[in-house]
Amino acid sequence: MTQQINESEKKKNNKLGLIIAFLAILVIIQGVKWYLDHQKKNELKTELANRDVELEETYNKLESVSNELQLKIEEISKLGGDVEELRLAKEELEAERDRLQESSDVGWARLYKIRDKVEGYETLLREKEAEIQRLTAVNEELLSENTDLKVTQNMLSDSIQELAETSEKLGEKVALASTLKAENIKISAVNKRGREKEGEFKNRQIESLKVGFNLAENSVAPIEGKDIRIRIIEPEGNVLFDVARGSGTFMIDGREEFYTAVQAILFDNTKQQITFLYDKGADYITGDHVIEIYADEDFIGSKSFTVK
DSSP, rough: OHHHHHHHHHHHHHHHHHHHHHHHHHHHHHHHHHHHHHHHHHHHHHHHHHHHHHHHHHHHHHHHHHHHHHHHHHHHHHTTTTOOOHHHHHHHHHHHHHHHHHHHHHOHHHHHHHHHHHHHHHHHHHHHHHHOOOOOOOHHHHHHHHOOOHHHHHHHHHHHHHHHHHHHHHHHHHHHHHHEEEEEEEEEETTTSSOEEEEEEEEOOSEEEEEEEEEEOOSSSSEEEEEEEEEETTTTSBOOOGGTOOEEEETTTTTEESSEEEEEEOSSSSOOOOEEEESSSOOOOOOOEEEEEEEETEEEEEEEEEEE
16 A cells, blocks of 8 residues: 555656656746847847948938039039039939938948949049149149130140040940959759759750859959849740749840849859749740840840750
8 A cells, every 4th residue: 555655656756847847948948039039139239230320321421422522513613624424423412312311221232332322423523633633734824824815725625625535435444344244154954853954955854944154253343233134035036024933124225125034132243153043834945045144234144055
């Protein structure tokens, strides 16, 4: 009888121990969950605080550059130079500044784009500073020599025109040099098992079409946001287009064209790898297809593939 009582008591103690252990595990789990939630909130607060600081610095930078542009407009106007480019730049900058001030939620990508624009404005200011120095020198020469006013005015006009033409040519060269280039373009058919095949494909081998390439290093191109698009052109010349799969339209040389897929990236000049995985959802037309690649509106590469 005593042995039965002891066994019963032992079972009760075991159950009680299990209950206590279970409760202890629950407490530990809740503690870990609270700690992770607390850590995540702190990280979010830090990121928001950093973004707010960056936002304020960007706004102040826009304000500062706007003031500098106004000074340059006044200086060049007094020297008789053309200030239309500066006026347009100032209007665009102030519009960007006002949108930034009115926006309640500004993401990092937009801040980076605005900072890129600010760098462009600062480059314009440096170019105009050189123009001011040249105009000032020409005006001082006019005052010191005080010779044939008409001839000197013609020289001034020629100098301004020459500077404008030089600036325009330089801008065109920089724009051309800064165009990105797609390298090592590879086109693969990915089947239902995830296996890839290059070269010629059969429709049964194409569950998805994989397009991979890297952006060539370019020391002239600025670090900024880019929209990378591909156009898959069928043998008959039609572009694969399906809004449900991310297709849309964009401008090329002033005309609206279809694109098949797009990715928004931050070009960082590190020969970064870009990959598109396109699921057509239907068979491809037999024949040669061409894939064109664009960065914003600039054509940067192409390659063909064949469906048998």
